[in-house]
Amino acid sequence: MSTLSSENLILLNNVCKDFDTPKGKITVLQHINLTVNKGEKVCIVGPSGCGKTTILNMIAGFLQPSSGEVSINGKKVVKPGPDRTVVFQKDSVFPWLTVRKNLEYGPKVRGLPRSEWESKIDFYLEKVKLTEFADRYPKELSGGMRKRVDIARAYINSPEILLMDEPFGPLDVMTKEVMQKDLLDLTREENKSIIFITHDIEEAVFLGDRVIVMTARPAKIHSDIKIPFPKDRDPSLKMEPEFQRLRKQIDGIFKGVEQE
Known part of the structure; x- marks a missing residue:
């Protein structure tokens, strides 16, 4: 327990x-x-419909468990809070706002004084490589760029926890790889904790400090696998023998779970 x-x-x-x-x-x-420890990145994989997103939604405070308890920093989760931000698979940028205005939206809604967040806007625009697109509208951006807006908007609110539900699922392979590396760099610099839902075993091994494999519904945790690589990771890691060994190990567990 x-x-x-x-x-x-x-x-x-x-x-x-x-x-x-x-x-x-x-x-x-x-x-x-x-x-999940402070600063830890935990990836969750499992069969479709097994409840991965349900776990994420309970941590977010959108759902309550039927029994048992979800807590953060020792306090029971009963509703959403500013210490958590969710990034969904489908981008949730506001199409009527520019990139900069999208980033400004959260702090303004929270009633924070401009002095607390104005400088952060340019900082995160630079971090996600969108400085030159700050005054563009989402319809003028690629899918990968819109996802960067999503992530920057999550960061501007300074959450302790990022809850990510297959955020890179719709992206092409090359864009996904860039986004994975950018996410690792951002979270390492700011020591964010992440719960990351994915169907992509390679993505889970590359991003996670641990990979949780769920059983089919009614779901339990089948395996909790520690990933031994340093937090500073480069996509070239995916070609290393130990990476491939872990990917194959988890893929075998995953396929076995799907067939149960």
Whole structure:
């Protein structure tokens, strides 16, 4: 069972989740015990419909467990909070606002004084390589650029935790690789904690400090695999024998889980 320590940031303690449907109750998650430490990146993989996004939504505070408890910094999660930001698969930029105005939106809504965030806008525009596109509208950007706006907008609100639901899924392979590297660099510099949902085993091994493999529904945690690589990673790592060994190991577990 997961236990709380001074390093634990997120704790799921014996979490179960049921949903009522016209055909009766469906149990999606069973007895999930998971801890995520401060600054840790945890990738979750598993069969479609097994409840990966449900876990993320409970940590976000959008859903409550049917039993068990989700806590952050020792406090029960009962609603969304400024310490958490969600980045979805589909970009959620506001099409009627420029890139800069998209980044300004969160701090303004939160009522923060301009002096607290104005300089951060240019900082994050530079970090996500969008400085020269600051006054463009989303329709003028590529899919990868819009996803960078999403991530920069998440960062501008200074969350402790990033919750990412297949954010790079729709992107082409080359753009995805660039985005993966950019995400690692940003989170390493600012020591963010990440829960990252993906179907891509290679992506999970490249991004994660740990990879969690879920069973089919009603889902439990099948495996919790520690990834031994340093936090500063380059895409060339994907060609290394140890990387390929881990990818094949997790892929084998994943395929076995899907067939159960």
